[in-house]
Amino acid sequence: MTLYLQLASHYRQAIHKGVLPPGARMPSVRGLMGLHQVSMSTALQACRWLEAKGLLEARARAGYFVRADKTWALPPVSEPALVALHDEARYVGVHQKVSSVLARAQSRGVRVNLAGAQAAPELYPLERLRQSSQRVLRQRGDCLVTPPPPGGEPGLRSALARQALEQQIQLSPEEILITHGCTEALTLALRAVTQPGDVVAVESPTYYGLLQILESLSLRALEIPTSPHTGLSLPALQEAAVLTPGLKAVAVVPHLQNPLGAVMPDAAKQALLAWCEAQDLALIEDDSYSALFDGPAPLRAIKSFDRSGRVILCSSLHKTLAPGMRLGWLSGGRWQQRLEMLKYSQSRPNESLPQLAVADYFNAGHGSRHLRGMRARLVLQREHMAEALARHLPAESRLSVPNGGFNLWLELPEGLSSMALFGAALDEGIRLAPGAMFSNSMRFDRFLRIGCGHPFDEAVRAAVQTLGRLVQSCR
Amino acid sequence: MTLYLQLASHYRQAIHKGVLPPGARMPSVRGLMGLHQVSMSTALQACRWLEAKGLLEARARAGYFVRADKTWALPPVSEPALVALHDEARYVGVHQKVSSVLARAQSRGVRVNLAGAQAAPELYPLERLRQSSQRVLRQRGDCLVTPPPPGGEPGLRSALARQALEQQIQLSPEEILITHGCTEALTLALRAVTQPGDVVAVESPTYYGLLQILESLSLRALEIPTSPHTGLSLPALQEAAVLTPGLKAVAVVPHLQNPLGAVMPDAAKQALLAWCEAQDLALIEDDSYSALFDGPAPLRAIKSFDRSGRVILCSSLHKTLAPGMRLGWLSGGRWQQRLEMLKYSQSRPNESLPQLAVADYFNAGHGSRHLRGMRARLVLQREHMAEALARHLPAESRLSVPNGGFNLWLELPEGLSSMALFGAALDEGIRLAPGAMFSNSMRFDRFLRIGCGHPFDEAVRAAVQTLGRLVQSCR
Ligand SMILES: Cc1ncc(COP(=O)(O)O)c(C=O)c1O
Ligand SMILES: Cc1ncc(COP(=O)(O)O)c(C=O)c1O
Numbered sequence: 001m002t003l004y005l006q007l008a009s010h011y012r013q014a015i016h017k018g019v020l021p022p023g024a025r026m027p028s029v030r031g032l033m034g035l036h037q038v039s040m041s042t043a044l045q046a047c048r049w050l051e052a053k054g055l056l057e058a059r060a061r062a063g064y065f066v067r068a069d070k071t072w073a074l075p076p077v078s079e080p081a082l083v084a085l086h087d088e089a090r091y092v093g094v095h096q097k098v099s100s101v102l103a104r105a106q107s108r109g110v111r112v113n114l115a116g117a118q119a120a121p122e123l124y125p126l127e128r129l130r131q132s133s134q135r136v137l138r139q140r141g142d143c144l145v146t147p148p149p150p151g152g153e154p155g156l157r158s159a160l161a162r163q164a165l166e167q168q169i170q171l172s173p174e175e176i177l178i179t180h181g182c183t184e185a186l187t188l189a190l191r192a193v194t195q196p197g198d199v200v201a202v203e204s205p206t207y208y209g210l211l212q213i214l215e216s217l218s219l220r221a222l223e224i225p226t227s228p229h230t231g232l233s234l235p236a237l238q239e240a241a242v243l244t245p246g247l248k249a250v251a252v253v254p255h256l257q258n259p260l261g262a263v264m265p266d267a268a269k270q271a272l273l274a275w276c277e278a279q280d281l282a283l284i285e286d287d288s289y290s291a292l293f294d295g296p297a298p299l300r301a302i303k304s305f306d307r308s309g310r311v312i313l314c315s316s317l318h319k320t321l322a323p324g325m326r327l328g329w330l331s332g333g334r335w336q337q338r339l340e341m342l343k344y345s346q347s348r349p350n351e352s353l354p355q356l357a358v359a360d361y362f363n364a365g366h367g368s369r370h371l372r373g374m375r376a377r378l379v380l381q382r383e384h385m386a387e388a389l390a391r392h393l394p395a396e397s398r399l400s401v402p403n404g405g406f407n408l409w410l411e412l413p414e415g416l417s418s419m420a421l422f423g424a425a426l427d428e429g430i431r432l433a434p435g436a437m438f439s440n441s442m443r444f445d446r447f448l449r450i451g452c453g454h455p456f457d458e459a460v461r462a463a464v465q466t467l468g469r470l471v472q473s474c475r
Numbered sequence: 476m477t478l479y480l481q482l483a484s485h486y487r488q489a490i491h492k493g494v495l496p497p498g499a500r501m502p503s504v505r506g507l508m509g510l511h512q513v514s515m516s517t518a519l520q521a522c523r524w525l526e527a528k529g530l531l532e533a534r535a536r537a538g539y540f541v542r543a544d545k546t547w548a549l550p551p552v553s554e555p556a557l558v559a560l561h562d563e564a565r566y567v568g569v570h571q572k573v574s575s576v577l578a579r580a581q582s583r584g585v586r587v588n589l590a591g592a593q594a595a596p597e598l599y600p601l602e603r604l605r606q607s608s609q610r611v612l613r614q615r616g617d618c619l620v621t622p623p624p625p626g627g628e629p630g631l632r633s634a635l636a637r638q639a640l641e642q643q644i645q646l647s648p649e650e651i652l653i654t655h656g657c658t659e660a661l662t663l664a665l666r667a668v669t670q671p672g673d674v675v676a677v678e679s680p681t682y683y684g685l686l687q688i689l690e691s692l693s694l695r696a697l698e699i700p701t702s703p704h705t706g707l708s709l710p711a712l713q714e715a716a717v718l719t720p721g722l723k724a725v726a727v728v729p730h731l732q733n734p735l736g737a738v739m740p741d742a743a744k745q746a747l748l749a750w751c752e753a754q755d756l757a758l759i760e761d762d763s764y765s766a767l768f769d770g771p772a773p774l775r776a777i778k779s780f781d782r783s784g785r786v787i788l789c790s791s792l793h794k795t796l797a798p799g800m801r802l803g804w805l806s807g808g809r810w811q812q813r814l815e816m817l818k819y820s821q822s823r824p825n826e827s828l829p830q831l832a833v834a835d836y837f838n839a840g841h842g843s844r845h846l847r848g849m850r851a852r853l854v855l856q857r858e859h860m861a862e863a864l865a866r867h868l869p870a871e872s873r874l875s876v877p878n879g880g881f882n883l884w885l886e887l888p889e890g891l892s893s894m895a896l897f898g899a900a901l902d903e904g905i906r907l908a909p910g911a912m913f914s915n916s917m918r919f920d921r922f923l924r925i926g927c928g929h930p931f932d933e934a935v936r937a938a939v940q941t942l943g944r945l946v947q948s949c950r
Contacts (some may be wrong), residue, residue: 095816095820099816118622121617121620121621124619124620125620126616126617126619126620129619129620130612130616130619133608133612133619133828134609134612137605137608137609137612141601141605142596142601142799143799144599144601144604144605144608144797144799144800145596145599145600145601145604145797145798145799146596146798146799147593147793147798147799148799148801179822180655180822180823180825181822181823183820183821183822183823184821184822184823187820187821187822191691195671195693196670196671209820212816212819212820213820213821215820216666216816216817216820216821218670318622322619322620323620323621323622324617324618324619324620324621324622324623324826324827324828325619325826325828326623326822326823326824326825326826341570341574341687341691342691344687345570345658345662345684345687345688345690345691346658346659346662346688346691346821347654347655347656347658347659347662347801347822348655348656348658348659348801349801350655350801351799351800351801351829352799353608353799353800353828353829354826354828
């Protein structure tokens, strides 16, 4: 039931992106079976779903074809101009903007949250995590009264090293440092490779938490145009770098970037790494989301191409397994020792209980089944949300529907301000994440990040309808 | 059984410090009962214990008197010259020294650890903490899969605010920010009030973790002479400050300072605060240990005298309740908002489970009974250790035995190097904490911090004997 949806979603996107233009022939059922290693029934179900969505039409004896009049789908977000769009490197001043948005949202009764980069609690394996925690308390309870081991619990580090192998990253457990979420990993990575005043190149738009870290460390951000489909533009970065003294690091989210959902092709990752190598820059890779990617094979981390220890890989279980346990980790290549020192001096090693519990959970083999189930539910939630947005928003709107994760990236018609919309929606009990939060500039004020972490129910549908009404009235 | 020992320890120190000189009359049993609000049997037991230790002698019908020939006690550590001893403010470079000591100790089989500023696991209330954790998992298990609340769990913040009242600190729960140990609290405090290159005045000697934080933040330390009895010297600080541009903050451990065990008198705390006020400096108060003080009344935090929000109080449950749970907190006065922002951007809020478990534990009323028991065991362990050191070390050694906590501060005879001793002791399977770790200088190379966190058993006694032999052979 879930595999066919992933397949269908893949082709839905190909159609929306124009890779399969109107009138084009869809691969045959047999072709799909071979290409994606799926059964005939899965291939058939996917085609029928696309047909039911009005994206394909069946022609007798000839197979499926893309329809010209696609129903209930917005066109994809436009590509940014790839060069000469960037600002100068600037000290970050997002904190006021971001925290006023967060504070306003928290001070009001929110009925429907369309803002969260987070799944609903029921998408996480509470029962099994609870059982693992209880087992650890019974068997290793003394961890409550013993200082935790430096670097992290060996059992968890081993489990994470085994998982990293799936992304073709070879790490020994000792090369993994457990942190308080990806947030602490990113803070440590930036502290390890920069001094205040230095410049860090980031995607534009990017995750506001990264901008807040840059701001709190008195670093300057160099925002680089980023494609909603293929991620950071290397030509744009190269052009900007020439004009920017003090550039020390590049920080990217190559997989299911927040907020765009972009996924960098492997060739782009390798090109970026080679360029960082040539320029002697640190490459900070934030891989928080790749486990939520709906592809036939796991994504390859940039770290997997790294031969010289130039990549600091930062990751987290916060989004994918347990938002309440705040477990992250990093592997810092040539900076590993410095990172260990900084972690020790900044907060000492993480407490043991959640680490031991998650190691127990992984060792019982529950990890990949949970992820498969979560991805399947998220496909559904994204598809429902994309369809509802297409139904209720003006046709000039545009939408990126990534191949995984929680977030859609919505481009509103000309003239609209998502900051204004944010206030109007709050009055209706709806929380939005305005695009302006994701940049040091106001460039993305016409965008919204739409969270699909919650099951699509009547309340969410009604909220999208209200959003549509507000957009119409704000024009 | 425990109260009399606290009382006896109090008088033992008065005798060692010369407050009660040889030949002086000890307060009568009735006098002790009135002065300390204890029963007659407690007062009597205390006197008999002191008599058994050879510190008092009973004279028929006249009461107890201090003996001239005190047995098995070293004289107290000498006071530092209070002015003109300080270095210039210097960038801290302790990390190599400290981490090589830690690494050498970890790489070797250590049989007896005389270095730890930590109690043995059996001194902490494992069973009750485990029960509280299990209760939380049953009743609030969803905390594993829900992002934790900003600032910390309300229940824990309320419990800590109630406890702070005992130190006469008035705080609302919202003024308490939960952190990963006191270490993260100190990092945030320093980040909030300094820029790289700024100067922070610290006690000399001081906790090496503080020096490591200063080093990692590129701050300069101004080491201020500090009395093993009354703490930081304000005249020395005032003199040094005149010569030091860029001074932004003073960081002190007013209660049971690490490594000295000094306790600042209330008047000294007030004078320091008033001076910081006049100089417009931030005052960072590290109160990690005060719950382990053996006094008739709780110690008053400097924060309790603060009317203008100038004190950033940093504290922790790591030493006093649960070394495995890494719970700390801070209350930052005028910098509270900035501290909240830095905490959020550095590591996001702490996970909920340990916070809820400790709140449950406190609310069940177990906190103060545990502390009473722990203090009583520590008195005993300190007394045994002090006696063993007096027995086995050369008479020219000197020793500070604080009124609480884990640590004794031992001054070795002239000509000895604790760094050299450290290596020799490691060869015998004994881990020491050389004085040189506690300063940016080598000024304290003739000192050792002796940890008394572990029950005094035959292995510890033998280790002290070996230490005595090594000291003799190193002279
Ligand atoms: C790209 C990215 N990195 C890091 C984080 C924060 O990670 P954590 O919650 O593990 O600290 C987020 C959360 O939204 C994110 O989107
Ligand atoms: C004075 C002092 N402050 C802070 C700490 C570290 O506190 P925590 O373990 O809560 O991070 C220590 C630990 O030795 C200490 O002695």
